[in-house]
Amino acid sequence: MTEQTSSATPMIKATAVNKYFGDLHVLKDITFEVPRGQVVVVLGPSGSGKSTLCRSINRLEPIDSGTIEVDGQPLPAEGRALAQLRADVGMVFQSFNLFAHKTILDNVMLAPVKVRKQDKATARKTAMELLERVGIANQAHKYPAQLSGGQQQRAAIARALAMKPKVMMFDEPTSALDPEMVQEVLDVMTGLAREGMTMFVVTHEMGFARKAADRVMFMADGEIVEDTTPDDFFTNPRSARAKDFLGKILTH
Amino acid sequence: MFDFLDKPLYAEYGGILGAFWVTIELTFFSAIGSLIWGTILAAMRVSPVPVMRAFGAAYVNVVRNIPLTVIIVASSMVLADQLLWTLGGSDSREISFRVAVLGFVAYTSCFVCETLRSGINTVPIGQAEAARALGLTFFQVLRIVVLPQAFRSVIAPLASVLIALTKNTTVTASIAGIEAAGLMAAMIERESDKVMLVFAMFAVGFVILTLPMGMFLGWVAKKVSVKR
Numbered sequence: 001m002t003e004q005t006s007s008a009t010p011m012i013k014a015t016a017v018n019k020y021f022g023d024l025h026v027l028k029d030i031t032f033e034v035p036r037g038q039v040v041v042v043l044g045p046s047g048s049g050k051s052t053l054c055r056s057i058n059r060l061e062p063i064d065s066g067t068i069e070v071d072g073q074p075l076p077a078e079g080r081a082l083a084q085l086r087a088d089v090g091m092v093f094q095s096f097n098l099f100a101h102k103t104i105l106d107n108v109m110l111a112p113v114k115v116r117k118q119d120k121a122t123a124r125k126t127a128m129e130l131l132e133r134v135g136i137a138n139q140a141h142k143y144p145a146q147l148s149g150g151q152q153q154r155a156a157i158a159r160a161l162a163m164k165p166k167v168m169m170f171d172e173p174t175s176a177l178d179p180e181m182v183q184e185v186l187d188v189m190t191g192l193a194r195e196g197m198t199m200f201v202v203t204h205e206m207g208f209a210r211k212a213a214d215r216v217m218f219m220a221d222g223e224i225v226e227d228t229t230p231d232d233f234f235t236n237p238r239s240a241r242a243k244d245f246l247g248k249i250l251t252h
Numbered sequence: 253m254f255d256f257l258d259k260p261l262y263a264e265y266g267g268i269l270g271a272f273w274v275t276i277e278l279t280f281f282s283a284i285g286s287l288i289w290g291t292i293l294a295a296m297r298v299s300p301v302p303v304m305r306a307f308g309a310a311y312v313n314v315v316r317n318i319p320l321t322v323i324i325v326a327s328s329m330v331l332a333d334q335l336l337w338t339l340g341g342s343d344s345r346e347i348s349f350r351v352a353v354l355g356f357v358a359y360t361s362c363f364v365c366e367t368l369r370s371g372i373n374t375v376p377i378g379q380a381e382a383a384r385a386l387g388l389t390f391f392q393v394l395r396i397v398v399l400p401q402a403f404r405s406v407i408a409p410l411a412s413v414l415i416a417l418t419k420n421t422t423v424t425a426s427i428a429g430i431e432a433a434g435l436m437a438a439m440i441e442r443e444s445d446k447v448m449l450v451f452a453m454f455a456v457g458f459v460i461l462t463l464p465m466g467m468f469l470g471w472v473a474k475k476v477s478v479k480r
């Protein structure tokens with residue numbers, strides 16, 4: 001019976017989420033569900049609250065009201081239970097955020113050893129496989145500063161995947177990259193999407209949205225204004241704000 | 253010229269080398285203690301718990317503004333003389349030594365804490381967030397990601413704190429004549445014709461102690477610096 005409920009339980013469920021920064025109402029009554037295996041791309045103009053929403057899902061940003069559940073479990077308050085939940089939610093940041101004093105391999109092995117209590121040999125083997133998969137196994141013993149941005153971001157993806165997360169969050173993973181490095185990161189993400197990973201991706205890469213996403217959520221001023229398939233969103237935007245946004249993006 | 257050094261009067265200090273050895277011991281134990289207590293204070297000052305932050309801030313701001321002489325003399329009079337705490341020491345010399353170390357730790361840890369805190373500020377906040385997002389607890393984030401990088405970035409300023417501590421151990425002379433400054437005071441009293449020589453000897457002694465510290469730690473700082 002638990003089997004049945006768990007496969008029907010959405011991976012992410014947000015209900016009436018509100019968030020303020022001082023007087024600024026950044027998330028306005030946000031409600032949505034992400035079923036398991038779905039790839040959601042979040043689009044929207046700068047300042048619309050995309051990062052805040054992304055970060056609130058593993059409580060890097062606490063919310064003021066509403067509920068967020070990950071795999072049927074409401075977000076616990078700060079503490080050990082929250083750390084456990086975060087371990088199941090992979091997160092990739094715009095600025096990579098690799099640990100500068102550790103090698104790429106140690107970056108990837110760290111959390112499996114310290115959080116999942118894996119033995120080092122197993123963690124190293126898994127880490128090398130993941131680095132192989134994202135195409136930077138030959139960089140394993142270098143430090144982050146010795147890698148290109150694209151390589152660093154792929155290492156960051158490997159680091160998140162090493163925890164065998166249930167869902168992967170991406171906050172503009174390619175925005176800090178030189179143009180020639182964007183594709184190598186998107187390729188890794190597209191691969192993940194194909195393998196059935198549940199993904200929540202904030203990005204400005206329309207190509208990725210069209211090709212890999214199952215669903216587009218368009219945010220403006222802290223609200224989800226449109227929530228539909230990529231095809232429908234790009235060919236048939238309903239709201240004025242989405243039309244305006246697409247007009248600006250597509251003419252660039 | 254240096255015959256006066258052989259006077260039996262100075263033998264209880266173990267001569268000039270013996271006196272400087274006590275200075276080194278005072279510095280060593282105080283440095284270890286300050287590093288530990290200073291790190292704990294820094295952890296308190298960046299912790300998410302308001303009570304901890306308030307305690308850390310209050311401690312640092314009060315203690316570092318009290319003159320060291322006051323701390324050492326007061327510790328000696330209150331702890332050893334009034335409360336009769338021996339801190340495990342068996343004779344008055346040992347008790348003075350331990351009281352002095354305690355006072356130096358209490359004082360120097362403030363500077364270790366503040367130095368370390370400036371080092372913590374050099375670690376990009378994103379790395380701590382990434383660590384939290386991976387499921388590390390607050391203490392793991394601090395111990396594994398933040399502090400190792402913070403320490404590496406403040407080794408040079410910590411060397412200055414260590415040098416200051418080495419020289420500050422001379423304040424011990426105000427409670428007991430057991431180290432270099434105590435011996436110097438004794439000599440100044442008795443060798444009035446050689447005062448300049450006595451001063452020069454102790455000045456050179458301290459430079460010999462502290463100069464290599466600064467150079468060595470400067471070299472370490474370069475060696476372990478984190479590339480960004």
Ligand SMILES: Nc1ncnc2c1ncn2[C@@H]1O[C@H](COP(=O)(O)OP(=O)(O)OP(=O)(O)O)[C@@H](O)[C@H]1O
Nearest residue numbers: 021024026044045046047048049050051052053172
């Ligand atoms: N820590 C903070 N303190 C105060 N205001 C903040 C903070 N973080 C974000 N904001 C504000 O909240 C709003 C939403 O920010 P958010 O970063 O979520 O937008 P975004 O959609 O991700 O934008 P971008 O595309 O530029 O990344 C913005 O107006 C921003 O200035």
Ligand SMILES: [Mg+2]
Nearest residue numbers: 050051052172
């Ligand atoms: Mg953003």
